[in-house]
Amino acid sequence: MAKPRTTVEPYVWLMFSGGGVIAALTFPVLLFLLGVAIPLGWVSPPDHGHLLAVLSHPLTRLGLVVMCAMALVHAAHRLRFTLQDGLQLHKYHALLATVAYGGALAGAIAAGYVMFVVL
Amino acid sequence: MTDFLARLYKPKVPLLWWLSKPSYTAFVLRELSSLFVAWFVAYLLLLALAVGAGEAEYRRFLDLSANPFLIALNVVSFAFVLYHAVTFINLTPQAMVVRLRGRRVPGPLLTASIYVAWLVVSAFLAWLVVG
Numbered sequence: 001m002a003k004p005r006t007t008v009e010p011y012v013w014l015m016f017s018g019g020g021v022i023a024a025l026t027f028p029v030l031l032f033l034l035g036v037a038i039p040l041g042w043v044s045p046p047d048h049g050h051l052l053a054v055l056s057h058p059l060t061r062l063g064l065v066v067m068c069a070m071a072l073v074h075a076a077h078r079l080r081f082t083l084q085d086g087l088q089l090h091k092y093h094a095l096l097a098t099v100a101y102g103g104a105l106a107g108a109i110a111a112g113y114v115m116f117v118v119l
Numbered sequence: 120m121t122d123f124l125a126r127l128y129k130p131k132v133p134l135l136w137w138l139s140k141p142s143y144t145a146f147v148l149r150e151l152s153s154l155f156v157a158w159f160v161a162y163l164l165l166l167a168l169a170v171g172a173g174e175a176e177y178r179r180f181l182d183l184s185a186n187p188f189l190i191a192l193n194v195v196s197f198a199f200v201l202y203h204a205v206t207f208i209n210l211t212p213q214a215m216v217v218r219l220r221g222r223r224v225p226g227p228l229l230t231a232s233i234y235v236a237w238l239v240v241s242a243f244l245a246w247l248v249v250g
Contacts, residue, residue, distance in 0.1 A: 025237050033249065047250075060247075074153065079150075086147050
């Protein structure tokens with residue numbers, strides 16, 4: 001029997017799945033409130049002071065960074081395979097993977113920067 | 120030898136293969152939900168930046184978010200994110216075996232408990248945002 005190869009793929013799938021769960025549980029309500037209901041005036045916008053207080057809590061910041069980072073890895077993994085299989089770009093799999101995960105990493109760093117440096 | 124021949128075999132797949140069957144199209148649309156997940160991360164970070172920059176910037180963000188194009192984009196994003204959420208939760212029993220006291224938790228029960236968790240998380244987040 002051939003020696004099993006060690007790859008990072010299981011860990012990427014694990015993060016894909018974790019990010020998928022986080023996005024599934026948290027994004028619909030946040031997107032509905034912040035992107036649809038509040039802009040349309042169905043729900044009155046929260047006070048600036050209230051949001052600032054929520055964002056000032058370290059747990060909120062940590063939660064948001066984890067949420068953004070995991071969701072981006074999830075999205076990158078999915079998008080990579082969608083482009084590769086959907087548009088038959090197997091030839092460019094290395095480039096696609098680099099751009100997708102690189103983009104997710106850049107986004108995760110940006111999230112960390114916003115939450116822990118700017119705010 | 121079989122391995123060698125298998126590697127030589129490259130079936131031709133048309134570019135728009137995913138339009139040939141509704142289930143394929145649904146699959147690719149679900150995969151495209153990832154674009155909207157990424158968009159919402161950006162939107163959330165922009166909101167956080169605006170809140171951090173002070174009341175005036177926050178007001179400006181609120182005005183910007185009321186732009187019809189942005190609302191349209193967010194309505195479409197919401198539909199995709201919801202599609203992602205429902206399909207992801209419904210698939211969980213197939214992807215994960217959960218055991219409780221040595222017995223496998225039946226699929227429908229597992230799905231139902233995730234929907235309850237979804238409800239609780241959503242209520243908590245709505246409370247956190249709107250106060």
